Amino acid sequence: MPFIPHTERDIAAMLSTIGVADTEALFDEIPAALRIDGLHKIPAGMDEAAVTRLMRDRAAKDAGVVSFIGAGAYEHHIPAAVWDLVTRGEFYSAYTPYQAEASQGTLQVIYEYQSIMANLTGLDISNASLYDGATAFAEACLMAVRSNRKVNSRKILVSCSVHPVYRAVARHLTVGQGIELVEINCRDGQTELAALDGLAAEEFAAVCLQQPTFLGTLDDVDTLTDWAHAQQMIVIAICNPMSLAVLRPPGEWGAAGADIACGEGQPFGIPVASGGPYFGYLVCRQQMVRQMPGRIVGRTVDIDGKPGFTLTLQAREQHIRRSKATSNICTNQGLMVTAATIYLSLLGSDGLRRTALQCHANTKLLVEKLSESDAATVMFEPFFHEAVLQFDRPVGPLIEALGQQGILAGYDLSADYPELGNALLVCATEMRTEEEIAKYATVLKAVMSSSKVA
Amino acid sequence: MPFIPHTERDIAAMLSTIGVADTEALFDEIPAALRIDGLHKIPAGMDEAAVTRLMRDRAAKDAGVVSFIGAGAYEHHIPAAVWDLVTRGEFYSAYTPYQAEASQGTLQVIYEYQSIMANLTGLDISNASLYDGATAFAEACLMAVRSNRKVNSRKILVSCSVHPVYRAVARHLTVGQGIELVEINCRDGQTELAALDGLAAEEFAAVCLQQPTFLGTLDDVDTLTDWAHAQQMIVIAICNPMSLAVLRPPGEWGAAGADIACGEGQPFGIPVASGGPYFGYLVCRQQMVRQMPGRIVGRTVDIDGKPGFTLTLQAREQHIRRSKATSNICTNQGLMVTAATIYLSLLGSDGLRRTALQCHANTKLLVEKLSESDAATVMFEPFFHEAVLQFDRPVGPLIEALGQQGILAGYDLSADYPELGNALLVCATEMRTEEEIAKYATVLKAVMSSSKVA
Amino acid sequence: MLEPIIFELSAPGRRAGGHAPAKPPAADFPAQFLRREEPLLPEVSELQVVRHFTRLSQQNYSIDTQFYPLGSCTMKYNPRVCNRLAMLPEFVERHPLAATEYGQGFLECMYELQDMLKAVTGMTAISLTPMAGAQAEFAGVTMLRAYHDARGDSERREIIVPDAAHGTNPATASMCGCTVVEIPTRADGDVDLDALRNAVGPATAGIMLTNPSTLGIFERQIIEIADIVHKAGGLLYYDGANLNAILGRALPADMGFDVVHLNLHKTFATPHGGGGPGSGVVAVNERLAPFLPVPIVGRDGDQYVWLSAADRPRSIGRLSTFMGNAGILLRAFVYMRLLGADGMRRVSEFATLNANYLMKRLQTAGFEVSFAERRASHEFIVSLKLITNETGISAMDFAKALLDRGFHAPTTYFPQLVAECLLIEPTETEARQELDAFVAALVEIRDLAYSSPDTIKAAPITTPVRRLDDVRAVRQLDVVWQPDSESSA
Amino acid sequence: MLEPIIFELSAPGRRAGGHAPAKPPAADFPAQFLRREEPLLPEVSELQVVRHFTRLSQQNYSIDTQFYPLGSCTMKYNPRVCNRLAMLPEFVERHPLAATEYGQGFLECMYELQDMLKAVTGMTAISLTPMAGAQAEFAGVTMLRAYHDARGDSERREIIVPDAAHGTNPATASMCGCTVVEIPTRADGDVDLDALRNAVGPATAGIMLTNPSTLGIFERQIIEIADIVHKAGGLLYYDGANLNAILGRALPADMGFDVVHLNLHKTFATPHGGGGPGSGVVAVNERLAPFLPVPIVGRDGDQYVWLSAADRPRSIGRLSTFMGNAGILLRAFVYMRLLGADGMRRVSEFATLNANYLMKRLQTAGFEVSFAERRASHEFIVSLKLITNETGISAMDFAKALLDRGFHAPTTYFPQLVAECLLIEPTETEARQELDAFVAALVEIRDLAYSSPDTIKAAPITTPVRRLDDVRAVRQLDVVWQPDSESSA
Numbered sequence A, B: 001m002p003f004i005p006h007t008e009r010d011i012a013a014m015l016s017t018i019g020v021a022d023t024e025a026l027f028d029e030i031p032a033a034l035r036i037d038g039l040h041k042i043p044a045g046m047d048e049a050a051v052t053r054l055m056r057d058r059a060a061k062d063a064g065v066v067s068f069i070g071a072g073a074y075e076h077h078i079p080a081a082v083w084d085l086v087t088r089g090e091f092y093s094a095y096t097p098y099q100a101e102a103s104q105g106t107l108q109v110i111y112e113y114q115s116i117m118a119n120l121t122g123l124d125i126s127n128a129s130l131y132d133g134a135t136a137f138a139e140a141c142l143m144a145v146r147s148n149r150k151v152n153s154r155k156i157l158v159s160c161s162v163h164p165v166y167r168a169v170a171r172h173l174t175v176g177q178g179i180e181l182v183e184i185n186c187r188d189g190q191t192e193l194a195a196l197d198g199l200a201a202e203e204f205a206a207v208c209l210q211q212p213t214f215l216g217t218l219d220d221v222d223t224l225t226d227w228a229h230a231q232q233m234i235v236i237a238i239c240n241p242m243s244l245a246v247l248r249p250p251g252e253w254g255a256a257g258a259d260i261a262c263g264e265g266q267p268f269g270i271p272v273a274s275g276g277p278y279f280g281y282l283v284c285r286q287q288m289v290r291q292m293p294g295r296i297v298g299r300t301v302d303i304d305g306k307p308g309f310t311l312t313l314q315a316r317e318q319h320i321r322r323s324k325a326t327s328n329i330c331t332n333q334g335l336m337v338t339a340a341t342i343y344l345s346l347l348g349s350d351g352l353r354r355t356a357l358q359c360h361a362n363t364k365l366l367v368e369k370l371s372e373s374d375a376a377t378v379m380f381e382p383f384f385h386e387a388v389l390q391f392d393r394p395v396g397p398l399i400e401a402l403g404q405q406g407i408l409a410g411y412d413l414s415a416d417y418p419e420l421g422n423a424l425l426v427c428a429t430e431m432r433t434e435e436e437i438a439k440y441a442t443v444l445k446a447v448m449s450s451s452k453v454a
Numbered sequence C, D: 001m002l003e004p005i006i007f008e009l010s011a012p013g014r015r016a017g018g019h020a021p022a023k024p025p026a027a028d029f030p031a032q033f034l035r036r037e038e039p040l041l042p043e044v045s046e047l048q049v050v051r052h053f054t055r056l057s058q059q060n061y062s063i064d065t066q067f068y069p070l071g072s073c074t075m076k077y078n079p080r081v082c083n084r085l086a087m088l089p090e091f092v093e094r095h096p097l098a099a100t101e102y103g104q105g106f107l108e109c110m111y112e113l114q115d116m117l118k119a120v121t122g123m124t125a126i127s128l129t130p131m132a133g134a135q136a137e138f139a140g141v142t143m144l145r146a147y148h149d150a151r152g153d154s155e156r157r158e159i160i161v162p163d164a165a166h167g168t169n170p171a172t173a174s175m176c177g178c179t180v181v182e183i184p185t186r187a188d189g190d191v192d193l194d195a196l197r198n199a200v201g202p203a204t205a206g207i208m209l210t211n212p213s214t215l216g217i218f219e220r221q222i223i224e225i226a227d228i229v230h231k232a233g234g235l236l237y238y239d240g241a242n243l244n245a246i247l248g249r250a251l252p253a254d255m256g257f258d259v260v261h262l263n264l265h266k267t268f269a270t271p272h273g274g275g276g277p278g279s280g281v282v283a284v285n286e287r288l289a290p291f292l293p294v295p296i297v298g299r300d301g302d303q304y305v306w307l308s309a310a311d312r313p314r315s316i317g318r319l320s321t322f323m324g325n326a327g328i329l330l331r332a333f334v335y336m337r338l339l340g341a342d343g344m345r346r347v348s349e350f351a352t353l354n355a356n357y358l359m360k361r362l363q364t365a366g367f368e369v370s371f372a373e374r375r376a377s378h379e380f381i382v383s384l385k386l387i388t389n390e391t392g393i394s395a396m397d398f399a400k401a402l403l404d405r406g407f408h409a410p411t412t413y414f415p416q417l418v419a420e421c422l423l424i425e426p427t428e429t430e431a432r433q434e435l436d437a438f439v440a441a442l443v444e445i446r447d448l449a450y451s452s453p454d455t456i457k458a459a460p461i462t463t464p465v466r467r468l469d470d471v472r473a474v475r476q477l478d479v480v481w482q483p484d485s486e487s488s489a
């Protein structure tokens, strides 16, 4: 019996210890009307070889494309050591470190992760992860509303340059608590500073800025942060953490720095893998720590005075505070944080910086190559490692035609940003080779001249 | 610097401790005439991402064929757990367990392996592995000559049904010591009993029998063993260890059993992987143990009386006995033995038996399907999981034509066994599906009727 | 041996090398955007990384190294092949926004997973997107609200939970803007129906229940409960964290539940990963189907497609950036295909057998078992209150002493109803030998509690650290390494 | 905690399941061929297997967990990516007898590996087939014989080895049917040339040397040696186990060697695997080229092909069933491509820097270093003789006390020339911090040897077992588990 260790003899002995005739009897408290005799819609079990064949066949169907899509998930090189270590049984098959003495491995990894994230963002305190970038953003919004003692508002300003799905998810996750997200317009791929004046009349608990923006551009976060702080708002920064190797960290935005940083941890050693599991990171200023959702690991000493790690500030959490907890999160994305910590340890700040810069250079090259054709022009600059190209025709059919040649051309912006016209968001991380970039340009030219997409 | 942890500061401090100006100075004992300034024929280094791309491209070239070749290497299902465990750093990056107290993991695995192999073969003592099946056979021959106190001969009888490469390798590895291998003829895919009479006049130290034979058939090993023992020979058994789940173990051949068993361990959890690393197993009777080559692990107790494991009988080995050692082997195939032990633990005798029987059934099905065509007939029965098919035309072109359809048709016997005519050795392990077998038959028919191979 | 913090292994200027492009051009951004100082990241070699994290991993207890009977967490064996196959290169390299044409293999697995999960719950529609149980609870309660609101019944903002409920249940209700109404449990472990009748009313949005409950017993009056709540206009939410106990034996749909979440990281053996990731799929019956969160995998002819908000206008929307924890879903899919229908029924059969056997053995050994007259489901509670009173040795002390004996501790102090409790869940993948050894360890600890309590108070002594000062961890908050924090600890 | 032997975890009739076909037909062989009794194999669940072997692995010291300065073994970091890429499915699934058309990717790697290995040795022809150093030695010495025989010079059956040689050298000579002539080492560590001159003669087949030698120093007279041996009609065999020390600095070919073997599991970072597998490629100059063992990878137009005995009629033949340890060769190939020309020179640069630094630090700390006036190569010898005489604490005791301090011990009692020696090889992948910590540990042990020798004699105390009774292991040979051997141990 796969995974069941019981022998006939065990079963007999155990039943006799319990004092029942058979295992059926163990279910006798389930009302007879509810009992079923089997799972008839479930296929029969397979041996490991057969399942392996099945999955390899299916995986093979998804092969053979080169991706120039970013839009929140980025393909980076993941050193082989990362997942070799992450999937060691002791990390992979442990759970939340409730028994600290038997979980120092997990706890120390989280402590190291927290330290790295605080350093990267220029803020004080990181939690041990949330589900993904979008939910981390939602939690940041909730946290900001709870934390802002000066402005008693449930409204939050969000720039249109924030990832559209993040905005949607935050809306769905906060609406039950009566929180309202109000959008700030964008112009030229940036948060429109002129729009701020119209907003000063109302009170907002926080403002949310993404840097680099969803469109890959750079916002004037200094001005925005200072403006928001002047209005007593809390500033929430959403950053692709890879960019922080090069770009100014949220903790140094404007005069006082943003108050909360959050975002998607996936670029740090986690494969794009159809969208998950990734992890959301969340870092804040010291004074907000009691409003922080999620687990936090602290260093302390044991009874012999030896340093060690333990979950701390648990009084914020659902298993203690129940309906008054800072969040309902329980299971988080621990293993992903382990991957990120190992990834970051392997790269160091120099490696991270070089990776970020190579992504930037590759995207510049891509934009250059693609705009050789008159049909495409880059819309906004400077950009980090994503850029918006405007085409002289709808991008949907282009994407389809390129896909057939094995190229995933980018993310079609027409639904989220109709004002941009025929706009495509492209990305070339350090993984894209010059040949792949050249091929994209060549295939694009061919596709453009074919009648189908004209 | 990949894999080099030294910082500039480290280097400076270290050089100053040593008292030299630069690292070049550390090589000043190498005569100037010998010093070179670089490795000009070696390509520049690559980052991990680039090497990964390179290797994946190369691997992709070797994809897309289904193999019906056996001939000494067999594709079996390898549970995912096997290599996940084997490649754990603590197994993967340790070396020979010289420091027993710090190597109990490796040592206990070997002890468990030895125990399983002794049980499987029905003999007393297993070593910790040799390089592969062929070299294990060669060492068995050397050991037999050293062990046989009754017959003072350096000649060894070897059945023609022994793997031709094993015979060749054994010849190359023993000729320096003046050992001569004399072959016994085969008939009908079996060692020819009638040929024995002609051999009784001479003295031989040992006889070597393979079961199942290289041709997949079953030899009358009982009669052969008894005959050999009557002549005071040592009986060396070569067995595919997978077959021992079903077939009579060497320790029970004839009245007294074979004296030495050896062979290829690859079927136990090791991928076919272009031929290695595999491992050779070698098991013998208790009284020969001091002639055994290779490492042996024994159980003992520590100074507190706690049981533990250590390398034992090291006085046989090169690092102690030097030119008088039982063999020059030092590095063996430890990690492969680890894989085999885990594989066997996962399968158990029941799983091993079922695997062996399914291989047998699949090969029967294959033979049945292929001989539906009049052009192919099975030559010998019974067979284990390999069978010889005789064709009405040369098999070389057939193999080529089938290869082009993604089918590796089998092993062409014409070079090794010209007397068998147009003979092909085929194998279908438990990994071959009914569809694959059917496809082979269909493609074969199509190929046969095409002019190219007629 | 104390493992240094990775920063303590750093040397300024050391490069692991080989993992980043060698010579990228310099940053060409306007200065205002540029980082002024390098962030403090570890500067270590690849060997140091491998050694550090390998050694850290060895400091963990885990299913792969120890019996881990953590109640309510279903710490069963995570088959290695599930991980292997979910990590096939084509799966891990697939961009989430790749058009569905380039993901039919993946989507087919997801579609079939949806079907299988509907079959094990009896529900008619499902969304795979929630990334853990708690997020699925959020989805479920939000759907309850949406359902009532859609009927103009928008005063219904109360969520009833039994006092034994898992902390995420009340926390979720609050997150959804609902009020929590707690109802008591009867001495026999079932819900107090009178209290329930009193609790329901026009404000009732619904009730959240696990069945078997966190007390480890099957709620026998479930049909009456459904009736009471439904009659009052409320809906029933099934917290499926404990499905392992009844997999293939009973369907939440038949019990009257309107919405169900499942923790795939519990029942379906995906990794717990030191705290996650998990996956909390949410399944519903017809009346809630329109509200399911998106995306959902649909079928259009012979193509698998994503159903998004556009296709499902009444959806409560997206809860994740992409589709949730896809890789965890793949692992669960592989697991379910390995087990098949019979294998899944064996899960509940042997999880229940192990729990009842262990409960009986402990009872016979003189331990006080809560709800002893009831069948254990896949877990059960031991109360150490008497022992604590007599010896001063608490459930916490027992937990620590178990660590010294090579076992992870059961869940302690949950459910909060039972004083000095251990919630013990052996799962179906543990062998009888292991259970027997665990009984022996508990007996030994109890004997020592009486004969030599100090030795137990001193536990653990074999772990990398001994009992930690939790109070100091809060008071002298040290959650980020500082170049000088070494000395402070 | 004592880990049971896997058989002790067994329960009769238990099936891990899922790894074998469910219902194969019964055995249909004639009864005489059938096994009468089931073999005694473990009967354990998959979880038990994973747990058992995970726990066993944790009982090992390894490069991935400890500094492992085992002299002559080059225990450097094994990059994980080498393993990953060698295990790509297409590589692991390729049958060795598949026609070369279906292995061009693999063969291309092997062809380029041949070229790179020729470049690092300076030799002109190579065979990858030997499966370890010792087998390569066999190939080399056999080629020497074949060469002499081919010239009708068939009395040459003596192999000269220095007294410091590794045990495989004399053992190989014997295996090849040659006689071993040992020559002494001078006090300065170089070969005694007079003794060599006396040793060579018409029976001389050749000399086997490592350079740097097992004493950790470079043989400065290598050109004279080559001259003496060649003039006497003998050939030179280079045991390349120590190539790490001179990689990219000097070529064995230039030193006058006719045949060279390399231990890829040393210099080229393939795994040591708890004892193997390794790979011992053998490279030669023109005069020995015809004799190389087969197969060899050749090129025919744009196709890579196997060269076998038919193509190379004077070959000493095959030494393995297929082509040797292909997977290890792939790992070495990946490693070499990662490092490239510069990276390979860095190997010797930093291996040598580490060794000389460590040697100097130990010397300064008062340890007696052998050949102190010489440069260390990548390794060096510490003699503890004086300490042993004064305290009774031997090299073995130092080794065990190091284990307690989190270090694997250096090689002890080899080379046999130096009493109470430690042969210490730090390798290039260790950081200075690690070396400093190692010095501190040795100093601490030495201090205790004088102040409290019993504590050192008692070491190790932190390992899973303490010192083992090796004599008993031989006298009461227990090498196969018996159902009752439990009690006997």
Ligand SMILES: Cc1ncc(COP(=O)(O)O)c(C=O)c1O
Residues within 6 Å of the ligand: A329, A330, A331, C072, C073, C132, C133, C134, C135, C166, C168, C169, C210, C214, C239, C241, C242, C263, C278, C279, C280
């Ligand atoms: C009964 C119960 N409900 C809900 C949850 C929450 O699930 P998750 O941790 O996946 O958010 C858990 C598990 O922790 C649980 O045991």
Ligand SMILES: Cc1ncc(COP(=O)(O)O)c(C=O)c1O
Residues within 6 Å of the ligand: B329, B330, B331, D072, D073, D132, D133, D134, D135, D166, D168, D169, D210, D214, D239, D241, D242, D263, D278, D279, D280
């Ligand atoms: C100097 C020397 N020569 C030869 C060998 C033998 O190599 P192998 O163990 O690969 O057979 C070794 C290693 O053990 C060695 O150190």
